Every structure is written in structure tokens, then in C-alpha cells.
Amino acid sequence: MQQFEKIPATVITGFLGAGKTTLIQHIIKNAEGRRIALIVNEFGDIGIDGDMLKACGNEDCGEEDIIELANGCICCTVAEDFIPTMEKLLKRDPAPDHIVIETSGLALPQPLVQAFNWPEIKTRVTVDGVVTVVDSDALAQGHFASDEQAVNDQRSADDMLDHHTPLGELFEDQLSCADLVLLNKSDLVSEEELARIEQRLEKEVQTGTRFTRSSEKSPVPVKVLIGLDSAAEDKGHKSHHDKAHDNDADHHHDHDAFVSLEISLGEIADVKQFVAGLSGVIEKNKVLRLKGFAAVQGKPMRLVIQAVGPRIDSYYDRLWKEGEQPATNLVVIGKAGMDLDQIKTSIMDAI
Template sequence: MASTTTHQGKIPATVITGFLGAGKTTMIRNLLTNAGGRRIALIINEFGDLGVDGEVLKGCGAEACTEDDIIELTNGCICCTVADDFIPTMTKLLERENRPDHIIIETSGLALPQPLVAAFNWPDIRTQVTVDGVVTVVDSAAVAAGRFADDHDKVDAARAEDDTLDHESPIEELFEDQLTAADLIVLNKTDLIDADGVAAVRAEVASRTHRKPAMIEAKNGDVAASVLLGLGVGTEGDIANRKSHHEMEHEAGEEHDHDEFDSFIIELGPIADPNAFVARLKAVIAAHDVLRLKGFADVPGKPMRLLIQGVGQRIDQYFDRPWAAGEARGTRLVVIGLHDMDEAAVRAAIAAAV
């Protein structure tokens, strides 16, 4: 069996981060099916408690990572629950008799990687595990569409009248924080834009961090395991050079939270016409500026559940696995947006879309 254990005898861990819908889960699913004999443990953190990403990965049937090797943390953003969730999870994982060859951690799309990487310096962990590298996945199409860039001229004009206005949006800051933490940046979904668009995205991403991590392009999250694993960086030793906006705010005495974002789960009945439902969902997303929508749907007459993944106006749908024996069929979606999202209005609009 191939192993990526470091020469110090430590288990390598890869942190995979990136904003909502960048393609992290798809990339990990591809990785697990081409793991080269490595036994991989996977820790997944999601914003919201439906656990869609874990369900997707549990259904991939990869020998490298069985259901017992997949650990879900749904109690909040991992960057805020390191002591309560991540450290105990890592401790239990390291106490297993059959320890993994490699650990992969998929952060929430709203997580700051820096506090998580810093946690690998905890005494009980640093002697046994090292951060092989931080991989930041970027939705190239979203960057090309200006999703992470405010109109700074407009903001500057507004600030001239009101000095209390922030220059950057919460989304923009988080995007930059995730890039700043990276050892490798994956420009995903490049098939959705042309060559000039890819070049512009590459330049835009490079301008958002003072560091110069390696940058590669990908389609459908298809990146070789040999590229993602074995970076050998030991990122926990360099965390001081990767400070986030929030860490700098902490130094100034400000507190960090995720009040900028909200999420909720909506449960619906069967979806008789999935294509019509998805078309109506796009209208709801546009009207209410929903950042992310994902979940599963029950389509009458179909033995499999329908996976729905929405990022902005792009919504993917496919039947991912059969409904299990005794499993309650139903439609459940996680909706994520900014804190001023009108939850009641969004719920009503989605219910009306069925």
C-alpha cells in the first residue's frame, strides 16, 4: 500500500478550502477514486447541518475512504470551533488502531483556514500530524463574473460621504483570506470561460494575495492525487506569514464571527418536474441573491435521489445514488446567503417553485 507518511513519521494532512460552490467536494470525490492505495480519512465541515457534502462522498464507493473514515462536523464553522470539535476529532482519529495514511480536511466554504492550520501546533497533534499543504479551490467562472470584487470606485465615492463604510465586503475579504492561506491554488471550472477569461482570472487571483502560491487550472475538479498530495510544506510552521483580515482585526481588539452569513434548511414534498423546479430556483436565487443552494430531491417514480447543487445562477442536478432501504424519501435543501437575506420570503418563493 502506498503511503504519504512524512520522513518524521508524521501523518500528512491536506486542508482543502475555497468559497461556497467552488468545487471542493467534487475534487475530493475524484481524488478518493484515484488515491493510489492510500488509506484516507476525511473530515468535512459544512455551514448548516444537513451534511450534503458528506452524503455525496459517502456515496462514491471509494475503497480508499470508507464511510467509517468520513467524519462530519456540522456544529458550526470549523475556524470557530477548533477547540470544541476539531481537536477532539483529531485525537480520536489518531487513537485508532488502523490509522490513515493521509488526512484530508474539507472546510466550509465560509471558513478561515488559518485558525485550523494553527491548531496543528497543539502539543498532542504536532508530534503526530503535519499539514502537507493548504489547497484553495477557486470558482473561475464566478471570479470572471465579478462575484468577489466590489465596485471599488463606487465604494470610495460612498466613503467620501461616510467614513464608517467598509471598503471590502465580507465575501471579498473571505476570498482573499482563503487565497492567502494557500500553498496551491486550483482554478476550477475553467471550461466555463474562454482563454482570455482564464488569463484574467489568473491575474485577478494573483493580485488578491501578497504570497505567490503555485496555481493550476482544472475542469470539474479533476486534479491528480500526485498533485494534491505530497506537497510537503509543513504549513503549520508558516502560519504567521498568512494572517487573515480577521486575525489582523483580532490584533486590533475586534471580534470575529460569521454574522455576515445565514443559512437555513427547507423541506419540501416530491418534485414532479425537476427541470421546471430548477428553472424556478434560478429565478429565486437571482431575486434574493442566494449565495449557495444544495441538497437532495425526491422525484416520484425514480429509484434514485436527485442531487441539486446551485452556485449563483448555475445549478447542477443529477441522480447520485438509490434511496436506501428504509430511508425516508424527501426534498431537503440548504440555503446560504448574506445576513440580510429575507428567510421568510426565500422559503415562500422556493415552496412556490415546486
């Protein structure tokens, strides 16, 4: 049978100290048996991320699944280092279910995202999203990172870094590439300050980029971060933790409360029109994530649809199996308070 299933890849960016490693540990701990391959761009003497991740002690987190790119900045060495690593990873059998790429905050995210257009990668991998982690506490105090000196030390430790972009510009680049911005360490900052930060950062992001709050004590559910579980009907398992978070607006957290909605529909007639309709729904309702499969009239193959913030992707991945009823099943995730009825109606109208 023809298989074109693509592996979703998430790019995580943010300065040293913003909380990327903790976030990745959280993702791995909640992977629920799905194989996550991790590419870490550790370089210089102060890079400790790789070791910290290996020491996480989680049995799902095999050492062979963590690949360190230690030969300089990920964006400066894309062709020599990142692309061959991805190609090797794609040859593995079984292939990973999801790829997470942690970039150093000094890397420019754009060249990395463009590397996903490399022919051998493009056919096998889809960019699930770019998640930018920002340090709310540092921003509240007028800094980009809690320890700007450490970030600058990281820069001088890397003799392969081809660009000397100022921190302010790197920060703007991290934001302009983001599909989702995590206002991390939100527990250290007042509500008013968080609102001010969000307002300020909104000017730096593309239209449709979503913001959400998180802290070490209460991280954002993995299905929001990297979409795991949002196509639950296909993979078959659902986390208890995530379930407890569904429709859970009163339970107090330092992160936002999330709701999700599952929609089942029949065949869609016009893919372009349907995707445009979904795009409108996402924009209007500030949907964080939308993911699922669609049956298209006259097509023997299943259409994968996935969206995070402004990024929406659709492609055919495989033939409908014998005995499988072609249907359209979507999961929509957003913040509590999102108008679920309105979303459901608009999606049904888009068909």
C-alpha cells in the same frame, strides 16, 4: 524502533459550489489503497457534502473514514470540535495515511492552520498544504461563488458562526492561506479570462503560491494536489493515470500538463543550507511540489522533506533500517516547460 512519521494533512477551502466535493471524490478514487481520512465541516440545513461523499460508492471510501464536524463553523469550534476529532483520529490503529480536511468557505482558514500547532497534533501531523478551490466561471462574471445566495443561506443556517466576515474578506483569507490555488471550472472560461483571473488573484496570495487549472472532466493529478505518489520510492506504487500524465504535454486537457523529475543524491552535509537551496530552486522554477527523503551526514535518522508552493517542511521521521542504504531521493513536480536540467543541477549544487 523509534518512529516519528507524521501524517500529512491537506486543508481544502473554497466557497460552496466551487467544486470541493468533486475534488475530494477524485482524491479518494485515486488513493490507490492508501487510507484517507476525511474531515468534512458540514453544517446548516443545506450541507449535503457528507452524504454526497458517502454515496461515492468507492470501496476505498469507508464510511468510518468520513468524519463530519456538524457543530458549527470549523474555525469557531476548533478547540471543542476539530482538535478532539483529530486526537481521536490519531489514536486509530492503523492510523490514516493522509488526512483531508474540507472546510466550509465561511470558515477562516488561519485558525484552523494554527490548530496544527496544538502539542498532541504537532508531533503526529504535518500540514501538507492548503488548497484553495476557486470558481473561475463565477469570478469571470464578477462573483465569488456561482450562487452567492446559497453561500449567504449557509451563513444564516449556522448559529455557531462567531464571525460575520463579508464574502470578499473570506475570499481574501482563503487566498492568503493558500499554498496551491485551483482555478476550477477552467473549461467554462476562455484562456484570456483565466489569465486575467490569475493575474488578479496573484495580488492576494503569498509569494510562492502556485496556481493551476482544473475542471470536473480533467481534474489535476492527485500527486499534485496532496502529494500522494510523489514519494513513490517509499510507498512503492504508482498510478497508471498519473504515469500517463507525466511528460504529457501534447495530450489535451483543461488542466495544465505536469512533469516530474526524480533525483538521487548522496548524503547532505548541512540541512539548513540544503533546505534553503531547495527553497531557492522552488521559487526560481515555480516548482509545484517537492517531496522525498534525505540522508544527513552523521545522523542515523532519515530526513523527510516536503514542499508545496511556498510551504517547505523538513523533519526526521525514523532511523534508517538495517540493510537500507541511506540516500537522498527527491521528486520534483511542476508544470510542463519547467527546466528539469536546471533544477537538477541546482539541487545537486545545494547539497
